[in-house]
Amino acid sequence: MKPFLEITNGKKVSRDTIPHLDVDTFCDNALHIVQNGGKVVHFFAYEDLGTTKFLAVLRTDVLLAAGCDAPESYPSLTRTCEPFHLFEREIAEQFGILPQGHPWLKMVRYHENMRQMPDVFNNDYTKDIPGNYEYYQVDGDEIHEVAVGPVHAGVIEPGHFRFNCIGERVLHLEIQLGYQHRGVETLLLKAAAKRLPILAENIAGDTTIGHGLCMAQAVEALASLQVDDGAKIIRTIALELERLANHIGDLGALCMDVAFQVPANYFGRIRGDFLNLSLLLCGNRFGKGLVRPGGVRFSLEDDVRKTLDERIRELKPQVEHVLALIFGASTVRARFEGCGRVSKKDADHLGLVGFAGRASGLAYDARRCFPTEHYPHLTIGENAKSSGDVYDRARVRYDEVLQSIDIIQSLIDKPVDTQTVEGIMPVLPPSSFVVTVNEGWRGEVSHALLTDEAGGILRYKVKDPSFHNWNGLAMALRDTGISDFPLNNKSFNLSYCGFDL
Amino acid sequence: MIDSILLWLTAILTAPFFSAVILKVKAFFAGKKGPPLLINYYTLIKLLKKGSVYSTSTTVMFQLGPVVSCASALTVLLFLPIAGHSPVFSFNGDVILILYLMGLGRFFTIAAAMDTASPFEGMGAAREAYFPIICEAAMFMILIFFYRMTGELSLSAYFAGTGSFALWQLAGAPLLFIIIAFFIILLTENSRVPVDDPATHLELTMIHEVMVLDHSGPDFALIELGSFCKLFFYAAITTQLMLPFDTGIAGLGLAVFFAGLIIVYMVVGAVESAIARYRMDKVPQFVLISFALAFFATIITLELIT
Numbered sequence: 001m002k003p004f005l006e007i008t009n010g011k012k013v014s015r016d017t018i019p020h021l022d023v024d025t026f027c028d029n030a031l032h033i034v035q036n037g038g039k040v041v042h043f044f045a046y047e048d049l050g051t052t053k054f055l056a057v058l059r060t061d062v063l064l065a066a067g068c069d070a071p072e073s074y075p076s077l078t079r080t081c082e083p084f085h086l087f088e089r090e091i092a093e094q095f096g097i098l099p100q101g102h103p104w105l106k107m108v109r110y111h112e113n114m115r116q117m118p119d120v121f122n123n124d125y126t127k128d129i130p131g132n133y134e135y136y137q138v139d140g141d142e143i144h145e146v147a148v149g150p151v152h153a154g155v156i157e158p159g160h161f162r163f164n165c166i167g168e169r170v171l172h173l174e175i176q177l178g179y180q181h182r183g184v185e186t187l188l189l190k191a192a193a194k195r196l197p198i199l200a201e202n203i204a205g206d207t208t209i210g211h212g213l214c215m216a217q218a219v220e221a222l223a224s225l226q227v228d229d230g231a232k233i234i235r236t237i238a239l240e241l242e243r244l245a246n247h248i249g250d251l252g253a254l255c256m257d258v259a260f261q262v263p264a265n266y267f268g269r270i271r272g273d274f275l276n277l278s279l280l281l282c283g284n285r286f287g288k289g290l291v292r293p294g295g296v297r298f299s300l301e302d303d304v305r306k307t308l309d310e311r312i313r314e315l316k317p318q319v320e321h322v323l324a325l326i327f328g329a330s331t332v333r334a335r336f337e338g339c340g341r342v343s344k345k346d347a348d349h350l351g352l353v354g355f356a357g358r359a360s361g362l363a364y365d366a367r368r369c370f371p372t373e374h375y376p377h378l379t380i381g382e383n384a385k386s387s388g389d390v391y392d393r394a395r396v397r398y399d400e401v402l403q404s405i406d407i408i409q410s411l412i413d414k415p416v417d418t419q420t421v422e423g424i425m426p427v428l429p430p431s432s433f434v435v436t437v438n439e440g441w442r443g444e445v446s447h448a449l450l451t452d453e454a455g456g457i458l459r460y461k462v463k464d465p466s467f468h469n470w471n472g473l474a475m476a477l478r479d480t481g482i483s484d485f486p487l488n489n490k491s492f493n494l495s496y497c498g499f500d501l
Numbered sequence: 502m503i504d505s506i507l508l509w510l511t512a513i514l515t516a517p518f519f520s521a522v523i524l525k526v527k528a529f530f531a532g533k534k535g536p537p538l539l540i541n542y543y544t545l546i547k548l549l550k551k552g553s554v555y556s557t558s559t560t561v562m563f564q565l566g567p568v569v570s571c572a573s574a575l576t577v578l579l580f581l582p583i584a585g586h587s588p589v590f591s592f593n594g595d596v597i598l599i600l601y602l603m604g605l606g607r608f609f610t611i612a613a614a615m616d617t618a619s620p621f622e623g624m625g626a627a628r629e630a631y632f633p634i635i636c637e638a639a640m641f642m643i644l645i646f647f648y649r650m651t652g653e654l655s656l657s658a659y660f661a662g663t664g665s666f667a668l669w670q671l672a673g674a675p676l677l678f679i680i681i682a683f684f685i686i687l688l689t690e691n692s693r694v695p696v697d698d699p700a701t702h703l704e705l706t707m708i709h710e711v712m713v714l715d716h717s718g719p720d721f722a723l724i725e726l727g728s729f730c731k732l733f734f735y736a737a738i739t740t741q742l743m744l745p746f747d748t749g750i751a752g753l754g755l756a757v758f759f760a761g762l763i764i765v766y767m768v769v770g771a772v773e774s775a776i777a778r779y780r781m782d783k784v785p786q787f788v789l790i791s792f793a794l795a796f797f798a799t800i801i802t803l804e805l806i807t
Binding site: 144145146147148153154168255257258259260261262264265266329331332334335339481482483484485486487 | 527530531532533620621623624694695698700701702703704705706773774776777778779780781782783
């Protein structure tokens, strides 16, 4: 038997079939897979009948899973393999398990662990101000440190950024998040079953469909619910509309950051137009209340479908025109090109996903590699670029905007028939496990669900693509002018609440 | 004398209006309605009605900044010939005083920013101190040009009466260079795109705006008024370089002048709409263009005079 079991995206497996290894074999094999080009999808701990266990889901061309009993401390995997970095910190925080020799062991979200174990970081959680943690420091007379946030000038989410600079040049940026920690994972265990899809949709507001799909697919896989083809098409349209609205909004915001106001204003308006298409689809601009286990709550009637088609026909030339305006402007290219470069090697080490990864040459796209919904019937082109700078991150989005419009147009040119569902949560089978992976607009969104002997949810693990990509932003800032930080930040546009959970 | 003082007051009172023209032009390019043309007056009145908030960690330096910077801008306008009329004050060498009066205003703005000990404001101050150094070189090059042309060192000699028309007759072609050079200085000194972005809310990218983040109420009103006047000063000189017409008819000269001013402000708005901001480390190259242009213009005139 191979140490790691091959599993399928969105297919239920019995928990008994997941290999339960001893700690050393588990660590060795996990390291071996990741060192040979594998990536970490999930690595988390959970409590089962009084014992704490690890479970890792890795991906190569396929998804691989294995678990082991969690030790109280173990030699850190991050020392040899960077993609485990944040996952180990998260486990240390959530379960008080110490990864020995972890190069930068800091808390992730500042909360007590779930087992009432002594805190790994010696934090006192009764205090208001997060306590015992250091920031990366650079010494020298000419070094100055700039602290930004957690309260920002714009109406945005909170996060603390610490820059070590020499003059205008950034030597290192450290990002401390966790200010939006709401306890999503524990809440998902306690909440009434009917609230689960709503909670999932609100993990990160701009990835409503992405997280909603992951939850719905996980429940469907466990309860063996069949989703009809029409619902799959509507879900695909909704996910692509979400991608369009966000990419277009961000491209506009990128222009705003370089004071190129005309496309910024046009795209600000066009983003709203695409949000309104989601409104047309389900009555909510962010697609809330559309995706439910078993299907969708709103069908795509012919008159709605025609209106959708007309509006997209109207918007497409406008989008193309503004895109040409942005990418044809030499002053914009001068700002984007060569700014905030993340090399393919670094992106690979950090395990970047989504458009940020593709900009650095990592072609991975969950829509192509682990297709769900209607994606198996679609061809998703490779958008990988090579230089990994702001320009390429914008350029990948450019490609994806046009792709998404084509996908939607190809899906709405024939009638879509579906039986709407009300989203009543089914009974879940006991001792089962499922992982769902979807390509949200930011990248790989993934949920993992474990049930206990009685069919209750034992552990619900959520992972937003931002969990992988925040360190990519920190890496992009190295040797970049501090005045280019907002531009780089917007080029990644990561989620704070998706990370903070 | 009376009409000079009246013109000086007109300049101060209309400066906020002209700055709103830029906003209107930008809004036009963006397909928006934009704020009303009197928006800056509303803002000034709103600010003057408020109270100022002072951090306990700041000193009197912080409170001096807005007062001195506004006062220096108003004083500079006293030396500005408007629509061919003589300025309130004028003497040989006043251009040097004008340059350093503006330098004084900048010094106090920078000192007030440093006084807050905020890392943002320190960064803004460093940038604000750096770019005008290059501007100053270009400014002196332009002064050398004017001095060679007229043999005088006062603004009224260049622009009052038939001064600017005489300049065109002497050296029209090099004067085109000077106008472009001066326009670049205008953009740099007044924190306009492509050097700075007055509309951004991102402290890390700001130059001028970040230094005045901590000022509030009447203090901020003074800063705003000072910057409107400063922009008016540069725009007025550019206008008079461009439209050297001395008609002799009292009202017409003023009308031409104010029409020219509006054109200059509209061009600023159009530039802000047409191009993105330069990367911070490319800005010096852009500013140096103005020096190079002024330098060439001066060299060409060497040939003309001798």
